[in-house]
Amino acid sequence: MKNAASGSGISPLANQVLKPGVKWLPFQREQTTGIIQRSGLEDDEQKNLVQSAAEILGSGVDPRKGPATSTGLVVGYVQSGKTLSFTTVIGLARDNGFPLVIVVAGNKTNLLAQSHQRLLKDLDVEGGDGLPAWIMDKNPREQGGRYEQLLKQTIANWRDRTRDAEEKPTLLLTVLKQNHRLSSLTALLRKLDMKDVPALIIDDEADQASLNTAVNQNRESTTYTRLRELRDSLPWHTFLQYTATPQALLLINISNVLSPDFVHVLEPGNSYVGGEEFFRPQSPYVETIPAGDIPARNSLPNDPPDSFLRALRVFFVGLSASIIAKSGRRSMLIHPGVAKTVHQRSARWATAAKDSWMSALNAGANDPDRKDVLAEFEAAYNELKITTSDLPDFDQIIEKMPRALRNTTVIEFNTRGSPKTPEINWRHAEGWILVGGLAVDRGFTVDSLSVTYMPRGVGGGNADSIQQRARFFGYKRRYLGLCRIYLEQDLRTAFENYIEHEQTMRAELKRLAASGEDLRTWRRRLILDPSLQPCRRSVISDPYSRTRAGGGWTQQRGALLTPTIRKSNTDVLARLTASQSFRRDTTYSSNETAQQHEIAPDVPMQAIIDILTEYLFDEPRDTAAFTGLLITIAEALRNNRDLTATVYKMRPKAGGRRDIYEDGTIDNFLQGRTDRAGGYPGDTFYQQPDKLSLQLHSYDLRSKKGSKILASAAPLIAVHVPASLARDWLFQFQSGQN
Numbered sequence: 001m002k003n004a005a006s007g008s009g010i011s012p013l014a015n016q017v018l019k020p021g022v023k024w025l026p027f028q029r030e031q032t033t034g035i036i037q038r039s040g041l042e043d044d045e046q047k048n049l050v051q052s053a054a055e056i057l058g059s060g061v062d063p064r065k066g067p068a069t070s071t072g073l074v075v076g077y078v079q080s081g082k083t084l085s086f087t088t089v090i091g092l093a094r095d096n097g098f099p100l101v102i103v104v105a106g107n108k109t110n111l112l113a114q115s116h117q118r119l120l121k122d123l124d125v126e127g128g129d130g131l132p133a134w135i136m137d138k139n140p141r142e143q144g145g146r147y148e149q150l151l152k153q154t155i156a157n158w159r160d161r162t163r164d165a166e167e168k169p170t171l172l173l174t175v176l177k178q179n180h181r182l183s184s185l186t187a188l189l190r191k192l193d194m195k196d197v198p199a200l201i202i203d204d205e206a207d208q209a210s211l212n213t214a215v216n217q218n219r220e221s222t223t224y225t226r227l228r229e230l231r232d233s234l235p236w237h238t239f240l241q242y243t244a245t246p247q248a249l250l251l252i253n254i255s256n257v258l259s260p261d262f263v264h265v266l267e268p269g270n271s272y273v274g275g276e277e278f279f280r281p282q283s284p285y286v287e288t289i290p291a292g293d294i295p296a297r298n299s300l301p302n303d304p305p306d307s308f309l310r311a312l313r314v315f316f317v318g319l320s321a322s323i324i325a326k327s328g329r330r331s332m333l334i335h336p337g338v339a340k341t342v343h344q345r346s347a348r349w350a351t352a353a354k355d356s357w358m359s360a361l362n363a364g365a366n367d368p369d370r371k372d373v374l375a376e377f378e379a380a381y382n383e384l385k386i387t388t389s390d391l392p393d394f395d396q397i398i399e400k401m402p403r404a405l406r407n408t409t410v411i412e413f414n415t416r417g418s419p420k421t422p423e424i425n426w427r428h429a430e431g432w433i434l435v436g437g438l439a440v441d442r443g444f445t446v447d448s449l450s451v452t453y454m455p456r457g458v459g460g461g462n463a464d465s466i467q468q469r470a471r472f473f474g475y476k477r478r479y480l481g482l483c484r485i486y487l488e489q490d491l492r493t494a495f496e497n498y499i500e501h502e503q504t505m506r507a508e509l510k511r512l513a514a515s516g517e518d519l520r521t522w523r524r525r526l527i528l529d530p531s532l533q534p535c536r537r538s539v540i541s542d543p544y545s546r547t548r549a550g551g552g553w554t555q556q557r558g559a560l561l562t563p564t565i566r567k568s569n570t571d572v573l574a575r576l577t578a579s580q581s582f583r584r585d586t587t588y589s590s591n592e593t594a595q596q597h598e599i600a601p602d603v604p605m606q607a608i609i610d611i612l613t614e615y616l617f618d619e620p621r622d623t624a625a626f627t628g629l630l631i632t633i634a635e636a637l638r639n640n641r642d643l644t645a646t647v648y649k650m651r652p653k654a655g656g657r658r659d660i661y662e663d664g665t666i667d668n669f670l671q672g673r674t675d676r677a678g679g680y681p682g683d684t685f686y687q688q689p690d691k692l693s694l695q696l697h698s699y700d701l702r703s704k705k706g707s708k709i710l711a712s713a714a715p716l717i718a719v720h721v722p723a724s725l726a727r728d729w730l731f732q733f734q735s736g737q738n
Helices: 030-037 043-058 082-095 107-123 146-159 179-190 222-232 245-249 306-325 340-361 369-383 392-404 463-468 477-482 489-515 563-578 604-614 620-639
Strands: 069-075 100-105 133-140 170-177 199-204 238-242 263-266 286-289 330-334 408-413 429-438 449-454 484-488 546-547 552-555 598-604 643-650 657-660 693-703 710-719 729-731
Touching: 030 043, 030 082, 043 082, 043 199, 043 263, 069 082, 069 484, 082 100, 082 107, 082 170, 082 238, 100 107, 107 170, 107 484, 133 146, 146 170, 146 179, 170 179, 179 222, 179 429, 199 222, 238 657, 263 489, 286 306, 286 489, 306 340, 306 392, 306 429, 306 484, 330 340, 340 369, 340 392, 340 408, 340 477, 369 392, 369 604, 392 408, 392 449, 449 463, 449 477, 463 489, 484 489, 552 729, 563 604, 563 710, 598 604, 604 620, 604 643, 620 710, 657 710
Parallel strands: 069 238, 069 263, 100 170, 100 199, 133 170, 199 238, 286 484, 330 429, 330 449, 408 429, 449 484, 643 693, 657 693
Antiparallel strands: 546 729, 552 710, 598 643, 693 710
C-alpha cells in the first residue's frame, strides 16, 4: 500500500529528539491543520494540541511498518477537551496513512449522537470541494451489503497506487458501545482481509462499559468480549482509551487485553476550570445543601426546599447578566438521584418557580409578591457580586429578568422510558435547565453550564464515579464568577478529597510518560481517602489492598523465588548489613543461637526505602503488600527527613529450615513464642513501638511433601510499621509483574 505519510510534510516533532515511548514521528498536513485552525484556540494552545496528538499517535503502531497492535491510555480532566484531543489524533491518522478510524463513542445514544455531530463539525466532513477526505457513518450494520461495499471501496482505494494521498478518503465510523452494534461492525471487518490495513480505534469514556465486569466470576462480560473481538479483527491497529477517570484501567490485570502499555496525560487549556479551583479551601463557588433539603430514598416533598429555589435564583441572575453582556447562553443542571419520579417533580418545581416569578415581576410596583420576589433576587444578586466584579446594576438585572425567565427551557433528561433523552439544539433557547440522573452523569456536555444543584449523596463511594458527576468543570474562565455548585456535605467532602488523589495520580502518570516506562511494569498506586473506592470492584481481578500499613506486620509469602532473584535479594540485603553497625540484641537473653539476634537501632529510613525498592518478588500478594508498604514509609520520610528504622538480623549464626507449599509460598515463617514462663517471646517481639522495624531472615527451604532441600539460605523479610507512620493508601501490583 502506498503510504500517505511519504513525501513532504510538517512534523510537529521534526526538530526534536523522539521522547521516550514515542516510536515514530507523525506528519501534520491538511486535515490536522484544518482542525486546529477551526478550534478557536490561541497559538500556543494550538501548538500544544498538535504536539500532544502527535505524541499519542506516535506512541502507537507505525502505519509504515508491518502489522502490530498497541494500547494507549489518554488521561484528561473531566470536561477538559478530550474530544478535541482525539479529533486531532484522528486528523493526524488521516494525514499519516490510516484508512480506517473507529470511534466507540459511549454506551448511550445521546453520547454517540453528541460525539458524531462534534466530529462532523470539527473535521469539516461535509465541507470542501473535489474528492472527500472523509467518509463518515454511524453504527454500521452487517446486513444489506451497503456497509460492506463501503468498506471494500475504502480499502481498495487506499491500496490503489495510482491514487495520490489526497484522493484516498479515510473511513470514519462511530459506533455505540453496545453488544449488537459492536458485533455488526466486527462481522463486517471479518469479511475482509485487514492484515495490511492500519487502523485507529478510539474508546471514549474507556473506563465505562468496556471493562470485563465479570472477571471475578471467571468469565467475560458481553461488551468486553465484543471489544476484544473487534480488536482481533484488526491485526494492525492502535487502541486509544480516553478517560478522565483511569482508576479501573490502571488496576485491571496486565494480561487483560484492554490493559494499556503506554500513557499520555492531557493538559487543559488556559480557560479550563477544574477541581483545584472550585474546591479550594473556603471556595466561594461551592455551597452546601442542608441535610434537611436532601430527599430521602428518591422521594421529594410537595414543595421545593429553600436551597433549590436559591440555586434557581442565582442561575437566573447570572443568565440575566449574560443577556445584558451579550456573552452567550447559560445552563443549569439539577442532578438528583436516578429515580424518574424525582426528576419529574424537580422539573415541575423549576417550571412552577419560573412561572411564579414571572407573574410576580409583571405585577404592580406595590404588589407584595413582587416586593418579596425582588428581595429574593437581590439576595442572589449579592451572592454573585462576591465573585463577579463587573456584574451589571441590580435594576438592569431585573429589567432583563422577564426575558431570562421566558426564554429558559426546562427539560427532564432520562436515558430510558418516557420522556427519553432528547437531542438538544442549544441555540433554541437563551437559558436551559436540565433535570436528570444517569443521562447527565458521564460524558455528556451541558453547554455553558453555570449552576449545578446536586441533592444526592456519595452513593457507592467510587472515586471514578464521583468525579464523572463533575459536569460543572470545563472551559468557563470568562464566566467563572457566575458559577455555583450546590452539593450535599459528604459529596462535597468527597470531591475535596478527590483533588489530592487526582493530582497524585496525574503526577505519577506524567512521570511514567516522560520516562517512557512501560505502563505494564508500573507499580500501581493511588492515594485515596478511606471513604472512597477507586472504581467498581467488579472490573478488578487482582485484589488491591487498602491499608494504613500501621500497627502490623507485613511478611514475604513467596519464599522459593528463582535462583536469580534469590541471589539478587541476598546481595541487596548484604549491602544493607555491610553499611550498618550491628550489635547483639539483649532484650531477651538466651544461650540458644536460634534465639539470638543482632540489631542496628538507627538505620536511615532512606536506606530502607532503597533496599525495598530493589528487593524483588514474584508472588502478587507480596508485590501488592510491599509496594503499599514502600509508599507508606516514603510518604512518612517526606514528612520527616530525619526518620530512622531498626533492622534485625534474625538468628544470623543459626539459620534454620522452613517448609513451603508446592507453589513456593509460605504462610508464616516467624518463630512463635514458647508457652512457659521466661520462654522465648517469639519473633514478633522484636520490634520498636515508635519506628519501622525490618527483620532479615535466612532459611533452607524444603517441600511440605518431602525432605529435599529446594533452596539454601533463602532470604525472607518481615516488616512491622507502627501506627504513627500510618497513611491511607490504595495499592495494587498486577499478576505477572516483578
